[in-house]
Amino acid sequence: MRSLEDYRATFLAHLEDRLSFDEPKNLYEPIQYILGLGGKRLRPILTLMTADIFGGSHKEALDAALAVEVFHNFSLVHDDIMDDAPLRRGKQTVHERWDVNTGILSGDAMLILAYQLFEGYDRDTFPQLAKLFSKTAIEVCEGQQHDVDFETRNDVTIPEYTRMIQYKTAVLVAAAMKMGAIIAKAPEVEAEKVYDFGLNLGLAFQLKDDYLDAFGDPEVFGKQVGGDIIENKKTYLYLKAIELAEAHKVQRLRELFASRPKSSDEKVATAKAIFKESGAAQATLDAIESYTEKAFSTLETIDISDLGRKNLQDFGNWLMNRVV
Numbered sequence: 272m273r274s275l276e277d278y279r280a281t282f283l284a285h286l287e288d289r290l291s292f293d294e295p296k297n298l299y300e301p302i303q304y305i306l307g308l309g310g311k312r313l314r315p316i317l318t319l320m321t322a323d324i325f326g327g328s329h330k331e332a333l334d335a336a337l338a339v340e341v342f343h344n345f346s347l348v349h350d351d352i353m354d355d356a357p358l359r360r361g362k363q364t365v366h367e368r369w370d371v372n373t374g375i376l377s378g379d380a381m382l383i384l385a386y387q388l389f390e391g392y393d394r395d396t397f398p399q400l401a402k403l404f405s406k407t408a409i410e411v412c413e414g415q416q417h418d419v420d421f422e423t424r425n426d427v428t429i430p431e432y433t434r435m436i437q438y439k440t441a442v443l444v445a446a447a448m449k450m451g452a453i454i455a456k457a458p459e460v461e462a463e464k465v466y467d468f469g470l471n472l473g474l475a476f477q478l479k480d481d482y483l484d485a486f487g488d489p490e491v492f493g494k495q496v497g498g499d500i501i502e503n504k505k506t507y508l509y510l511k512a513i514e515l516a517e518a519h520k521v522q523r524l525r526e527l528f529a530s531r532p533k534s535s536d537e538k539v540a541t542a543k544a545i546f547k548e549s550g551a552a553q554a555t556l557d558a559i560e561s562y563t564e565k566a567f568s569t570l571e572t573i574d575i576s577d578l579g580r581k582n583l584q585d586f587g588n589w590l591m592n593r594v595v
Contacts, residue, residue: 273320273323273329275316275320275586278315278316278319278320278329279312279316281319281329281330281333282312282315282316282319282333282336282337282340283312285333285334285336285337286306286337286340289334289337289388290302290303290306290337290341290384297369297373298373298376298377298380299377299380301348301365301368301369301373301374301377302377302380302381302384304365304368305344305347305348305359305365305377306340306341306344308359308360308362309360310360311595312340313444313476313590314336314339314340314343314443314444314447315336315337315339315340315447316336317444317447317448317451317469317586318332318335318336318339318447318448318450318451319332319333319336319451320451320582320583320586321447321448321449321450321451321452321455321465322451322452322454322455323451323455323579324451324455324575324576324579324582324583325451325452325455325456325457325461325465325575325579326455326457327451327454327455327456327457328455329451331454332450332451332454332455334388334389334391334392335388335389335392335400335450335451335454336447336450336451337388338385338386338388338389338404339385339443339446339447339450341381341384341385341388342381342382342385342404342408342411342443343443344381345378345381345382345385346411346415347359348364348365348366348374348377348378348381349374349375349378350415351364351365351366351374352364352366352371352374352375352378353415353419354498354502356498365377365378382408385404386401386404389401389404392454396453396454399453400450400453400454403446403449403450403453404446404450406446407442407443407445407446410438410442411438411439411442411443413438414435414436414437414438414439414440414442415439417431417434417435417438417439418435418439418504421435421504421505422502422503422504422505424505425525425529427505427510428510429507429510429511429514432505432506432507432510433474436474436477436478437470437473437474439477440473440474440476440477440480441469441470441471441472441473441474441476441477442470442473443473444469444470444472444473444476445466445467445468445469445470445472445473446466446469447469448465448466448468448469449462449463449465449466449469451465452465452466458574461573461574461575464569464572464573465573467569468566468569468570468573468583469566471562471563471565471566471569472562472563472566472586472587472590474562475559475560475562475563475566475587475590475591476590478507478555478558478559478562479559479590479591479593481499481506481507481508481555482508482552482555482556482559483594483595484496484497484498484499484506485497485499485500485506485508485539485542485543485546485552486543486552487594487595488594496539497535497539497542497543500527500528500535500538500539500542500543501531501535501538501539503528503529503531505528507551507554507555507558508546508551508552508555509524509528509542509546509551511549511550511551511554511555512524512545512546512549512551513525514551515549515550515551515554516545516548516549516551517549520545520548520549523541523545524542524545527541527542528542559591560591563587563588563590563591566587567584567587570583570584570587
């Protein structure tokens, strides 16, 4: 089995080879910029790895992996516009470096490019990939809308939040893995199991992202720390604090998340203190571990080699313990 770095290097070489454009410059430069900012390349690596684990070839999965990564970055470009985020992976966001209109149009082009990348698959594989991709894409949009709606609601529940991150983040992780299984011609029942594994892994991944948004090192995390607090996002941290904190601190937290002060430093610091003191920070870490263990329970039922199972378990442990 290849290492994660091998998969990443193979994928990056394919990205550079397949997505090389010239004109119009102001359409394609932002696309190459966002795709060149780095990142963990989690989703495409999982596509390639899953194809190999089910007895296929990661080389055959490269275009599907690239489609997933292009779509993911398309969603980031548009999310950053909606959030008015200044940084992505420690660098200027596309709409900050160019402008909002450029970000919208280049993002639209990325979505179309993602679909085009499935066109090289055979008549049996293509419709399966396209159907899964379309289902996933609309779910990501639904998740994003829920996320936006939650900013102005004071009655968001943890089950609602969990559904939102499932759609906005976890389904794309799950789909990335199922695509690898589809390309490897795995039985449908096994492809569904690996989808479920990816779904729980994706939930753990997003909860860890939420935690790092508040408590990560800004030099390492690559995004504006406290961004969710500034944007009044009702994350798991916030919802657990509302559930666990003393009444006067709950009231203070609600006041903070109804405000948009010019200087956000005090708001972020106060919210983080309540998250820690209430036990919400630890509860979030516990939830991350719980979803990871659910993923591992599903993993035990998948008909793959012991080596393949170990590699996926190692990957899950890395995600749970990451600092970026």
